[in-house]
Amino acid sequence: RDVQTEDIELSTRLLVGNNTILICPEARSGELPPATFAALWKQRVRWLTGWDQVTLRHFSTIYRSRTLHPCKKLALFYILPARWLMLVLALVNAFSFPVLNYVMGIDHNGLGWPIVLCINYGFTCAITVFIVTMISAVVYEYKRPLHIVFVLIFQLLSLLYLIWQLVLLMVSCFRICTGNVNDWVVTDRGGMAVSSTRESKPLAPLSQPTPEEAVS
8 A cells, every 4th residue: 555556565565475476478468658758757756656665665674584585685675775776876887987087087097996897897788788789679670670779769868868767766755755645646648537546436346247147
C-alpha cells in the first residue's frame, strides 16, 4: 500500500521473504507510449518515486535480515540503493573529464593513478556499452533503419539522459521528504480516460454464470 510502483513493492517483499519469482518465457506483453511529454514526465516521476519508496522502506529489513543469502542481499542492494550510487558515479565520470580538461585546464594524468584508473575504466565501459548497443540495434532492427537512428541519437544524448535522471531523482526525494506524493494516476496514452486512485470507483462484483453459460 501507499507506494507508486506496486510491482516493485510486491517483488521486493517476495524476495525479502525468501520466495522465488519465476520467469514465464511464453508470456508476451506490450505498452503504449505516453501521449504527451507531460504524461511522460508524470509517469517517470511516479516510477522513480515508487522505486525510492520501496528502497527506503525495505533497506533496513534487507540489511538486518539473517535469513537472506548474502548473494540475494547483494542483488537487492544492487537494484535498490545502488541505483543512487551508480547515477552519482555516472554523472561524476561523465562531467569530470571535460570540466578538468577544458574548463580548468588540468591534465587528468597528473591527478594520480587511482583517479586516472577510474576515468579510463568509466570511459572504456561507456564505449563498450555504446558499441554493444549499436550492434544489437543493427542485428535486431535491421529491417527498420529508423529505429537504429533513434538508438544512435539516444546514445549520443546520454549525458542529457543522466541529467534527466538526476532531476527526476531530486523531484522524487523532495516529494517523499515533504510527504507530497501524489495519487497514483494512470498514464495518458491517448484516447484514455485518466483518473486517480481516489477518484476511481470500485468495480462491480462479477455476476455468477448460469449453468447453461458455464457449459457453453
